[in-house]
Structure formats: structure tokens, C-alpha cells
Amino acid sequence: MLILECPYCGVKAEETELSPGYEAHLKRFGPGSSDEEFEAYMFARKNPKGVHFERWRHVYGCGKWFLAARDTNTLEVFGTYPAQSSEPPADLQDKIKAKRPDWKGYK
Amino acid sequence: MKRYSVFAIAKEALNYHMGWEKAWASPAPKKEYDAIIVGAGGHGLATAYYLGKNHGITNVAIIEKGWLGGGNTGRNTTIIRSNYLQDSSAAIYEKARSLYETMSQDLNYNVMFSPRGLLMLAQTHHEIRGYQRTAHANALQGVATEWISPAKVKELVPIINIDGPRYPVLGALYQARGGTARHDAVAWGYARACSAMGMDIIQQCEVKGVKTEGGVVKGVETSKGYIGCKKLGIVVAGHSGQLADMAGFRLPVEAVALQALVSEPIKPCMDVVVMANTVHGYMSQSDKGEMVIGGGTDGFNNFTQRGSFHHIEETLRALIETFPIISRLKMLRQWGGIVDMTGDRSPIISKTPVGNCFINCGWGTGGFKAIPGSGWAMAELVAKGEPGPLAEDFNMWRFKEGQFIDESVAAGVAH
Ligand SMILES: Cc1cc2nc3c(=O)[nH]c(=O)nc-3n(C[C@H](O)[C@H](O)[C@H](O)COP(=O)(O)OP(=O)(O)OC[C@H]3O[C@@H](n4cnc5c(N)ncnc54)[C@H](O)[C@@H]3O)c2cc1C
Ligand SMILES: [Zn+2]
Numbered sequence: 289m290l291i292l293e294c295p296y297c298g299v300k301a302e303e304t305e306l307s308p309g310y311e312a313h314l315k316r317f318g319p320g321s322s323d324e325e326f327e328a329y330m331f332a333r334k335n336p337k338g339v340h341f342e343r344w345r346h347v348y349g350c351g352k353w354f355l356a357a358r359d360t361n362t363l364e365v366f367g368t369y370p371a372q373s374s375e376p377p378a379d380l381q382d383k384i385k386a387k388r389p390d391w392k393g394y395k
Numbered sequence: 396m397k398r399y400s401v402f403a404i405a406k407e408a409l410n411y412h413m414g415w416e417k418a419w420a421s422p423a424p425k426k427e428y429d430a431i432i433v434g435a436g437g438h439g440l441a442t443a444y445y446l447g448k449n450h451g452i453t454n455v456a457i458i459e460k461g462w463l464g465g466g467n468t469g470r471n472t473t474i475i476r477s478n479y480l481q482d483s484s485a486a487i488y489e490k491a492r493s494l495y496e497t498m499s500q501d502l503n504y505n506v507m508f509s510p511r512g513l514l515m516l517a518q519t520h521h522e523i524r525g526y527q528r529t530a531h532a533n534a535l536q537g538v539a540t541e542w543i544s545p546a547k548v549k550e551l552v553p554i555i556n557i558d559g560p561r562y563p564v565l566g567a568l569y570q571a572r573g574g575t576a577r578h579d580a581v582a583w584g585y586a587r588a589c590s591a592m593g594m595d596i597i598q599q600c601e602v603k604g605v606k607t608e609g610g611v612v613k614g615v616e617t618s619k620g621y622i623g624c625k626k627l628g629i630v631v632a633g634h635s636g637q638l639a640d641m642a643g644f645r646l647p648v649e650a651v652a653l654q655a656l657v658s659e660p661i662k663p664c665m666d667v668v669v670m671a672n673t674v675h676g677y678m679s680q681s682d683k684g685e686m687v688i689g690g691g692t693d694g695f696n697n698f699t700q701r702g703s704f705h706h707i708e709e710t711l712r713a714l715i716e717t718f719p720i721i722s723r724l725k726m727l728r729q730w731g732g733i734v735d736m737t738g739d740r741s742p743i744i745s746k747t748p749v750g751n752c753f754i755n756c757g758w759g760t761g762g763f764k765a766i767p768g769s770g771w772a773m774a775e776l777v778a779k780g781e782p783g784p785l786a787e788d789f790n791m792w793r794f795k796e797g798q799f800i801d802e803s804v805a806a807g808v809a810h
Contacts, residue, residue: 308694327795331647331738335636337698361698
């Protein structure tokens, strides 16, 4: 069972209080983009066995979207942060690096 | 390979059953093969089998990181049906279903195929329209299915409660020749037949890298050393993204957990398979008497073969209304498998950006039923280098082209 801390209301919410939203930090491609860019955005989502950044919504709480860093292979949660972030906060990245030395880094 | 038969049983009985030979050999890998198949699940083994049987290619290794059939092939709820909507799906799933009919004879291995009949319940008006449409499509495709009334559902499934109130049964899509088979036996039967053709099944051997030269595959790095190959078939379900990464391309596939559970054994009470897609619940009774129940997928990427408990709870909560008889059953075991989901919920059987490297994946929550048809189509692709009629629509470039084979209509589930 996953427990994620909502970065807005500080509640440690259990999975049934949350709604998953898949890959975070997506760059959206629309009209005018190339076929490759559009396909990659629509379908070729990141699917790492290890460190992953995701969107979650505190749906039965404050209702807001936030982002989380999680290991898909162990279910360990590294941390959560507000949705208004264009990339994971530096201290969270450092924390993940320390725990997963062979992590290739965000991107 | 000694044939299994009633006479063999009698003969071995005189020997106190000490004379049975091993079903397959476990050789050390050779330096090079004409073809390597990564993944000894049902799809990988069936691919190897039809490479030998249909195309005469037997210098083949099947490489498996764990034990054969230990992935999703040994974790599913064994439902077999071919009542899909799109023509490309109907073709490959019906090919598979028809191969199941004679698989035990073909492999000389009892896979316990049981075409006991399968119902997909309509529990909303949206589903009534959807399944009636599918029944019409199936009629045009030559797949025998029919739309049946609630009264007929009750006749086929006496333990069902059709009145609801929350999930009433409004009718069903019925496939009389759908059913189940013994999942392990399917893997074991193919493995035995592959081994008998001289193929090498190499277990406990993880592929860790794919070697290419000038964009063409040369071999694989494994935990048992480097093994060369002229052709490579990747058939690893939940780990397809990892293998594609090793070969240097990206796949439109995500890995999520899907769960199932079985009850304590009870007396025979249901001799058909019932699927209730609205509530993500599926149920059949095993030959041992256990009620076999499948649930829905989790909503997040996961490689742990462990799902979230609340999905089990949701499935059972709904099924108890439809099958009041199960409300006091004890559940014995519960498990998860990592399924490979594509955007249109249809599989990929395709060439890849790497030369002589082919991929078969994306069967998601519903590939057990497809094993023989998928192996048939994949073997043709690997042998000829080009897809045949069964596989061609399932290429990995269909997403870019927008040519989906959309089977996600039924609430995004397809067992
Ligand atoms: C709970 C559950 C219920 C299901 N119910 C049904 C159902 O009722 N009907 C139906 O039709 N389908 C069902 N399915 C789906 C079905 O099980 C799968 O689609 C099918 O079994 C996939 O077979 P496969 O051979 O592709 O994969 P698998 O059987 O998973 O085989 C892939 C193999 O590749 C190996 N592998 C992975 N990485 C490597 C590597 N690096 N090196 C070497 N080997 C590797 C794995 O160890 C594994 O053995 C269900 C699935 C689950 C999880
Ligand atoms: Zn909140």
C-alpha cells in the first residue's frame, strides 16, 4: 500500500485517498509538432524499473495535483513536491542519488 | 521424447513410475544460434515451437531469467475467448482459440482445454449496446458468439443474481466455445515439444544487454555470458521496455500490476466462465473446486508483482452482489503479475528499428488466450523477416500513424 504526503495540506494520505496520474513533467506537443514528438508525448511514456516521477491527485483531500518520486521496483517513496515544478527539486534529486548511486539522473 | 499415452502410464506403473524421463533438457548455452527467443513464457515458447514446426528452424535457444512459465503465463486466470470487436483482433484471437481446441493432441500434453462457455455480462445500458455491436461484428468475422437475455444467463449460471440492485444483469455476450485451460501445462507442453525438436531452453539466465553492429542484432549479453544469434525475438511481457532499452529503442508500453485470487475449494457450482467488466471482476471454477477470481489493474507503474489491496476489495464487493453464494467463502491465495499495457490495449508483434530484432509484447491483461496464435504469427515474422497477415496490423508504428486497434471500449479491460 502506497502512502504519499500531500505537499499542500501535509496529510500523509493512503492510496485510496489519492488518484494516480502517470508520468510527471511531460512536455505536451500539439498542432505544429512533428509526428515523432506527438507520438512520443502521447504513447511512449517513461516506464523505468526504478526511479520514476509521477503525478498524483489528493482527490479525497484538498483535491490538488502534486508530484511524487517513487521507485517502481520497490514501491519506496522518495518524496513529494508541488505540481508547479518544472523539474524535481535539487534536494530531492540529491536524496535519490544518495540512495540509488547508479541512477542515471532525471531526464 | 517418449510419447505420453494410456499404455505409457500402464508400462510405467509396472516400474513404480520411476522410469519417466524429464520433460525437457536443461543444456548449457551454445556459442551461437540461428534464433534466440528471450522470455520462456507461453508466447516465447509458442514462438519457438512454431519456428520449428512451421518453418523448420530448430537451432533455437529460449532464454529465461527465472523459471519457464513463472511470469504472467503462470499467474493468470486462464480465460480463453475470441469475442473481440476489431477484425485484426478477431483474426488472431480466433486463430489462437481454434489452436487450443487441438493443442493437447498436437503437443501430446494434456493442457486441459475446457471450452465450457463464456459470458460477458452487460450491467449497464452502455454495455448492452457495446456487446450487441460486438456480436454483430463477430457474426461478420465468423466468430461464433451471441447476445443472450438475462433469463438465459440465469439458466446457464444458476448461482447468479440478475436483479441487482446496484449491478443488475441486463444480458450477456455469450461465446459457447470460450473457456479455460491449465496455464502451466500450456508452458510445459510447448517446452517439452521445443526440447524434443532439439531447441535449448536456458533457465536462470537473465539477458542484460543486446549487442548490435551497424543497426543489426548480433547477440545478447547474459548472466551466463555472451550468446550470439542471427535473429532475436523479444517476448518478455512486463519487461519489454527494459529489453527495448537494451536494444536502443523505445516502446509505447507501460508496466502495471494486475491481481487475481482463489477461494477455498467448494463443490461444483458454476460450469461456465463469467466476466463482469463494469466491476472489473471475472470468475470461473477450477477443476479443484476453487473459485478463480481476477480483478482490475492498478493505476500506476509497478514492477513488484504485488498489487494494491483495495482493488481486490472493490472486485469482491461487486461480485458478492452478483454471486451472493461467495459471500462467506474464504480466500486462499492472492497474487499479482506485471502486465504490459499499450495505448489501444492491443498487442505489438513487430519488426523494430534494430535489424533482425523482433518484438512481441503488449498483451497486457489478456494474452493467455492468445498464446498459440501469437506464437504462430511471431514465428512467421522471425522466420521470414516480414509479418504475415495475422501480425501485420499489430506493428509498433501504428501509434504514430493513428491506426489503432482499439479494444479498450469495454472500460479499458480485456482479459
Ligand atoms: C492476474 C492476471 C490475470 C490474467 N488473466 C488472464 C486471463 O484470464 N486470460 C488471458 O488471456 N490473459 C490473462 N492475463 C494475461 C496473461 O497472463 C499474459 O498476457 C500472458 O501470460 C503473457 O505471456 P508472455 O509469455 O508474454 O509473458 P510471461 O509469461 O510474463 O513471460 C515473460 C518471461 O520473460 C522473462 N524475462 C523478463 N525479462 C527477462 C530478461 N531480461 N531475460 C530473460 N528473461 C526475461 C520473465 O521471467 C517471464 O518468464 C492475466 C494476467 C495476470 C497478471
Ligand atoms: Zn492535499
